[in-house]
Amino acid sequence: VHRSMVSTQKSSSVRKHKRRRGNWGGSFMLFFLYSSSSALHSLTRGFTHSPTSSNIARRFGSKICWASPSPSQILDAVDSLKVDPDGFMERIRENNEPGMTPDFLPFFVDGLSLGHIKPSFAEHLRRFPDVFAVTSDAVSLSPELASLEDRSNAVDKATRALAAEGVIQGWRDEPYAVKPSFLAAPSLHVDRGAAACFGVQAWGVHVNGYVDGGPGEGLLMWVAERSATKPNYPGMLDHLVAGGQPAGLSALENVVKECGEEAGVPAALARGARPVGVVSYAAVRPKGLARETIFCYDLPLPRDFIPVAADGEVARFRRLPLERVAALVSATRAVKPNCNLVLIDFLLRHGHLTPDNCPAYEALAAGLRAPPPGCFAPN
């Protein structure tokens, strides 16, 4: 009963959301005719795509084709953007896009639930009964496979066979550690290209680089514009520093490394980044359930610090008043989807959004931490 309620509410809000979106298709040229803030506001809310389900994949998949105005154009006109009070919650919903919501099966390794598998992919795994036990309720790795090495070898053989047939696409030849939490020992290695089919958890770090302008000015935040040649989310707006978590580094070591590579932040300064919590999301993608946990860091910077795009992944940096960042997040889709979550978290933690000025305050806070996977299942 309760579970079906949750999914129904979710789907209906998504449908409503899509309907609203649909009204703006084709009006992008108006951006060049009107320069008033309300015209920009209206246009940026609808500038992505027509609302079919394949477009959801296009919008948040690995490649995005931008309609005008581009994120870069929006950034140039940011001073005329207004905050959209409903937009914050829309950004959270987009990151937790339920899509087609197949009834995912939990994936168990040695009694731990380490992923979620689409039923159609589970059918393929039935062909390897020595490796996977597939029931209507769950997929479990054979208990006979007791060591990390045995498990990884057996799964590697099965997944390579499926990759050769084209069932698994995008083989990477790079092992990915599957584990129940960030500091846990891995239970299994799968190829990074196959990881999404098992719906395993990913981890990343995002750094809010900001300057405290004092009582009069408030906070100013550094925003990066991603290079147009990046394979994922080219040209979109990003944090000062953000990245996936590689094996063998602590989260703070990763922050310090990425700070140096992506923004030229000296290590001594970067080590002042303070861990301030977690945002997480779960989205249905073509391959399976994508789940990511982002460790958020606040990095106060000196007023005279200027970031430098050291590795060519950033086209330019800009420093914006927090109010402008709130407008970008809420009224546009110019910001890389998961960065929106980290920025909404920042706006909540720094008192920019408050219980008294934001009707969705509680819903935003709840929405920044992904619900348990069961809540993604349909009724």
Added chain:
Amino acid sequence: VHRSMVSTQKSSSVRKHKRRRGNWGGSFMLFFLYSSSSALHSLTRGFTHSPTSSNIARRFGSKICWASPSPSQILDAVDSLKVDPDGFMERIRENNEPGMTPDFLPFFVDGLSLGHIKPSFAEHLRRFPDVFAVTSDAVSLSPELASLEDRSNAVDKATRALAAEGVIQGWRDEPYAVKPSFLAAPSLHVDRGAAACFGVQAWGVHVNGYVDGGPGEGLLMWVAERSATKPNYPGMLDHLVAGGQPAGLSALENVVKECGEEAGVPAALARGARPVGVVSYAAVRPKGLARETIFCYDLPLPRDFIPVAADGEVARFRRLPLERVAALVSATRAVKPNCNLVLIDFLLRHGHLTPDNCPAYEALAAGLRAPPPGCFAPN
């Protein structure tokens, strides 16, 4: 499938948790025989009660009878307490105690899910078919009752009848506003004593009053010891300021008012309290599902500020290094249960607990926001 998984995991962790607790019953006298930190540590982890389900109600219900050492004695010996890495997650579980997990029915008013009702209470509501529509899936207020006044009058008549029969206990003669979110207009008023039977949402504010001692010393936090004569949680440790949210005040106005009444914080200083987010919890109590959302505030205080218990609700205040607060939260049950959540949130936001030093980091962050009510249902 998924739903039952969630509940099963929850129940089994609670069972394990209870088993572990059970070993410490009756050893309290040892506290007076040993003064080493490890003895205090061991004892404080087990000083409450034997692990039967009726004791859960006693522990977190409105009255608590303390075994030795009391929170006051623990506070006096706080310098010898050690942090218990597992304790933070235990505190979160205790606030979300699933107890007997009846299969709650959602309570709908005009299409909004505003509460959760125990099936046994729903059976009583069947006797008022003009007011409540009770099915095996949900309880809905009659759609004929369209205004706040009509709904409240009809529900008042039905609940008064049930109170007269003793089905509803603790009638308060004080209307309580039922609404879908903090800033929403109320959909219904019920008596405060009946609200728990409908499992409606409550709101409160908690203020982390702290002093930044600078790079050498770190943060120091003010902790209140509740008066021994308070009806709820007498003698337990509390925030500088905390309170339920009355109607007609904004959250910040409530913070300023409570700051003045409970701790003698001047209004000009209290208005500097920064809203920093939300913690929420949901616990099965004898009457029904108790759900509360707490708006958390950080209030940096001058080093020379000394709080004053203006209204007699606090026996004494103490200022403790953050490490001591972390030990109190993790290794004892001396802190009022819901304050533990706000303090764990503070430890996460201020970088005391980090992704690299805390194995439960992600679980703590997720646990501070109550899961959707469906996840509380049994399989």
